[in-house]
Amino acid sequence: MMSLVSFAASRAARQLIHRRSLSKRYFSSYHEKILTDINPETGICKMTLNGGPANILDSEMLEAAVKAIKFAETSKEVRGIMLTSNFDGKVFCAGLNIMDLYQKSHEHVFNYWTRVQDWYLSWYGCSKPTVAAINGHAVAGGCAWTLMCDYRIMQAGTGRKIGLNETRLGLMAPFFLVDLITATLNHRPSELILLQGMLLESEDALKIGLVDDTANLDELAKKATKQLNSFMSIPPQAYSLTKLLLREKNLKKVPGIREEDAKNIADFVTSHKVQERLRKYISALKSRKEA
Structure with missing residues (x-):
């Protein structure tokens, strides 16, 4: 018969193996677009965008993002989520995939947009604490992703920008992106950013409240962890119910008009004028790469 000591040792070994098995999990079957690392001691799930070189939100990344956050939402081991990029100091996320x-x-375009809607609903509607550790450019959809999080900490210094530049590409901002930024900023600064397609460096973004804090690259994860710990110190039910109460009005808009919204976007994007603007933008990008 197994002794109490042997039984305890065996149990401890099983728990250690279980904890190690939790230490890294991949939720994307799409070339590991998102690397997900769960720390079983803290309950923090670190999601690292790995869709190089710019973490573009193509269909695969959008689907991976939805799967990852839904798993974290239902996992008993996960108490908070940190979102960051695998490309330190370069790109956090460069936004929607123009080629889609x-x-x-x-x-x-209609089907692609339904994936964008799912991405928004799952991330903005996540009941657990979420913190974005922005370690590179966060442009257009990349900025939107940070706005879906509960707190934003951006890499300090010059050279990296955040903002919503859709109008500069000849695109209109979708209504839920307008909701995201106006829920974060007052109406007037939101209007200026959206109408002018503004991209801001970290200090300017901090001044207007587009990000909540800045940190040097080597301190970014530490600050994000500290903020998550602060959020996680609140009783989970109180935190989640309050968070969803604050976001409920905006979240309820999408389900009722999903088809109409996707059709309107598809009508707009596939129009000759918008396609011509996209052609010029893509051509300019290719010229820059070849230079």
Whole structure:
């Protein structure tokens, strides 16, 4: 018969193996677009965007993002989520995939947009604490992703920008992106950013409240962890119910008009004028890469 000592040692070994098995999990079957690391001691789930070189929100990244946050939402081991990039000092996320909007059928754009809607609903509607550790450019959809989080800490210094530049590409901001930024800033600064397609460096973003804090790159994860710990010190039910109460009005808009919204976006994007603007933008990007 197994002794109490042997039993305790065996149990401890099983628990250690279990903890190690939790230490790294991959939720994307799409070339590991998102690397997910759960710390079983703190309950923090670190999600690292790994869709190089710019973490573009193509269909695979959008689906991986939804799967990852839904798993974290339902996992008993996860108490808080940190979102960051695998490309330190370069790119956090460069936004939606232009190639999913250019020279594509109405049906393709419609289906792509339903994935964008799912991404928004799952991340903005996550009941657990979420903190974005922004370690590179966060442009357009990349900025939107940070606005879905409960707190934003951006890498300090010059050279990295955050903002919503859709209008500069000839695109309109979707209504839920307008909701995201106006829920974060007052109406007037939101209006200026959206209408002018503004991109801001970290200090300017901090001044207007687009980000909540800045940190040097080597301190970014530490600050994000500290903020998550602060959020996680609040009783979970009180935190989640209050968070969803604050966001409920905006979240309820999408389900009722999903098809209409996707159709309107597809109509707009596939129009000749918008396609021509996208063609010029893509051509300019190619010229820059070749220079």
